[in-house]
Amino acid sequence: MSRFFNKKYGNLEVYTPGEQPKDKKYIKLNTNESPYPPCPEVRAALGAEVVPTLFRNWSAVDDLRLYCDPECTALREALAYEYGTDAKNVYVANGSDDILNFAFAAFGENGVVCPEISYGFYPVFAKYNGIEYNSIPLNDDFTIDADRFCGVGKMVCIANPNAPTGLMLSIEEIEKIVVSNSENIVLIDEAYIDFGGESCMPLCDKYDNLLVVGTFSKSRSMAGARLGFCFGARCLIEDLETLKYSTNPYNVNSLTQLCGVATMKSQEYYDKNCEKIIEAREYTKSELEKLGGVFTDSMANFVFVKFPEFDGEYIYKALRERGILVRHFSNEKIKDYNRVTVGTMNDMKKFISAIKDIMGK
Numbered sequence: 001m002s003r004f005f006n007k008k009y010g011n012l013e014v015y016t017p018g019e020q021p022k023d024k025k026y027i028k029l030n031t032n033e034s035p036y037p038p039c040p041e042v043r044a045a046l047g048a049e050v051v052p053t054l055f056r057n058w059s060a061v062d063d064l065r066l067y068c069d070p071e072c073t074a075l076r077e078a079l080a081y082e083y084g085t086d087a088k089n090v091y092v093a094n095g096s097d098d099i100l101n102f103a104f105a106a107f108g109e110n111g112v113v114c115p116e117i118s119y120g121f122y123p124v125f126a127k128y129n130g131i132e133y134n135s136i137p138l139n140d141d142f143t144i145d146a147d148r149f150c151g152v153g154k155m156v157c158i159a160n161p162n163a164p165t166g167l168m169l170s171i172e173e174i175e176k177i178v179v180s181n182s183e184n185i186v187l188i189d190e191a192y193i194d195f196g197g198e199s200c201m202p203l204c205d206k207y208d209n210l211l212v213v214g215t216f217s218k219s220r221s222m223a224g225a226r227l228g229f230c231f232g233a234r235c236l237i238e239d240l241e242t243l244k245y246s247t248n249p250y251n252v253n254s255l256t257q258l259c260g261v262a263t264m265k266s267q268e269y270y271d272k273n274c275e276k277i278i279e280a281r282e283y284t285k286s287e288l289e290k291l292g293g294v295f296t297d298s299m300a301n302f303v304f305v306k307f308p309e310f311d312g313e314y315i316y317k318a319l320r321e322r323g324i325l326v327r328h329f330s331n332e333k334i335k336d337y338n339r340v341t342v343g344t345m346n347d348m349k350k351f352i353s354a355i356k357d358i359m360g361k
């Protein structure tokens with residue numbers, strides 16, 4: 001730390017992103033990216049394929065000299081159309097992490113409550129924004145006890161499905177939490193909703209204290225382009241816009257806006273990818289069961305698994321030696337587990353063989 005660094009940031013505990021290793025080629029099952037590339041329309045938008053005749057004289061690259069649309073109009077309209085809402089109820093940002101940070105800053109004045117085991121960024125954003133952070137333990141089976149989040153008198157932030165467990169609250173449970181905390185914002189982080197869950201986004205029409213956050217990073221194959229979105233009452237979106245126009249009005253660059261719009265034109269392509277991922281996830285669960293693995297019934301694009309006879313970190317390292325990267329967390333309560341991103345069926349067959357090899361089976 002330099003002697004110039006603002007003291008209020010002196011003891012931040014930063015978030016540790018999953019490894020993006022360069023030393024060799026791994027089967028990368030550690031950061032929940034999609035194993036599939038973006039749709040052909042996204043490739044075309046970037047000029048990677050023959051551009052449609054209509055746009056022959058037009059180049060996204062030439063347009064980089066211009067500032068992008070700060071209102072992200074086309075993108076918000078495309079999202080609004082797909083989700084059956086109005087563009088004025090949509091906010092987009094440079095990844096959903098950006099939205100979470102702003103939401104904590106905007107709505108966390110009374111403090112924020114999260115599940116004890118959840119996305120590691122929540123406590124970091126709370127501290128960064130000087131917000132009191134409280135966590136509520138999960139049940140022993142890693143499920144979230146919705147009743148304990150009712151009437152807490154603070155902002156509530158829950159990932160649904162939760163990470164790294166993949167377990168879900170029902171829409172009814174979420175509605176109960178929203179109704180009982182009407183004086184505070186309830187933020188539902190739906191980063192993994194497309195892998196079989198049902199979005200609670202339609203509740204935004206009914207409640208002005210609900211913010212539902214989504215991302216293009218997982219099901220929509222665009223983690224590197226950085227694009228997140230959220231839905232909420234117009235007054236909430238305006239508050240986020242106030243923070244955006246006070247820091248960085250051009251928070252979503254022009255190439256990402258183009259790719260986002262192109263993505264929304266190919267929902268069927270992404271739906272098919274999600275189906276393939278769900279199939280590979282269920283295959284992985286059934287194989288893990290045969291091997292004595294203990295895992296949650298994940299509804300996300302990862303499985304969360306331990307093997308009673310083996311240390312979690314040992315499995316992580318043994319997989320790494322075999323060219324497979326998964327995510328291990330040192331947190332005492334989950335250190336026996338690993339979070340394994342669901343890749344292609346082929347990736348998962350290789351993962352299962354590696355596990356058999358490690359177990360000597």
Ligand SMILES: *Cc1c(COP(=O)(O)O)cnc(C)c1O
Pocket residue numbers: 032094095096097098119159163189191214215216217223226227228
């Ligand atoms: C991956 C993830 C995010 C971050 O998504 P970005 O849009 O890439 O910033 C947010 N929340 C949860 C729970 C995640 O797992």
